[in-house]
Amino acid sequence: xxxxxxxxxxxxxxxxxxxxxxxxxxxxxxxxxxxxxxxxxxxxxxxxxxxxxxxxxxxxxxxxxxxxxxxxxxxxxxxxxxxxxxxxxxxxxxxxxxxxxxxxxxxxxxxxxxxxxxxxxx
Numbered sequence: 001x002x003x004x005x006x007x008x009x010x011x012x013x014x015x016x017x018x019x020x021x022x023x024x025x026x027x028x029x030x031x032x033x034x035x036x037x038x039x040x041x042x043x044x045x046x047x048x049x050x051x052x053x054x055x056x057x058x059x060x061x062x063x064x065x066x067x068x069x070x071x072x073x074x075x076x077x078x079x080x081x082x083x084x085x086x087x088x089x090x091x092x093x094x095x096x097x098x099x100x101x102x103x104x105x106x107x108x109x110x111x112x113x114x115x116x117x118x119x120x121x122x
Contacts, residue, residue, distance in 0.1 A: 003033045010095045066090040
């Protein structure tokens with residue numbers, strides 16, 4: 001299956017905050033899209049339904065694989081109201097940044113997927 005990238009608006013913030021990681025993010029994003037289920041580490045606890053992948057040094061990428069979310073019936077966990085409008089071959093990149101702060105921020109960002117009018121961009 002060929003995967004396509006979708007982005008949480010927080011990715012724009014990350015690109016501005018960490019401009020020195022833009023090239024690495026693009027490179028790793030393309031690598032993840034080749035096989036996100038094998039490359040991303042499934043997270044547990046309050047991060048269940050999300051995956052992470054190392055970016056550079058202490059930085060990680062956190063994302064959701066829509067096909068995996070549907071297959072594991074995690075729609076309620078990920079709170080994505082747009083589930084039916086997003087193709088199953090989508091990978092939603094939530095954010096990237098330093099390891100610990102990213103893990104703390106990810107649940108809050110995932111919660112915003114459930115708001116009416118929330119825009120995931122391509």
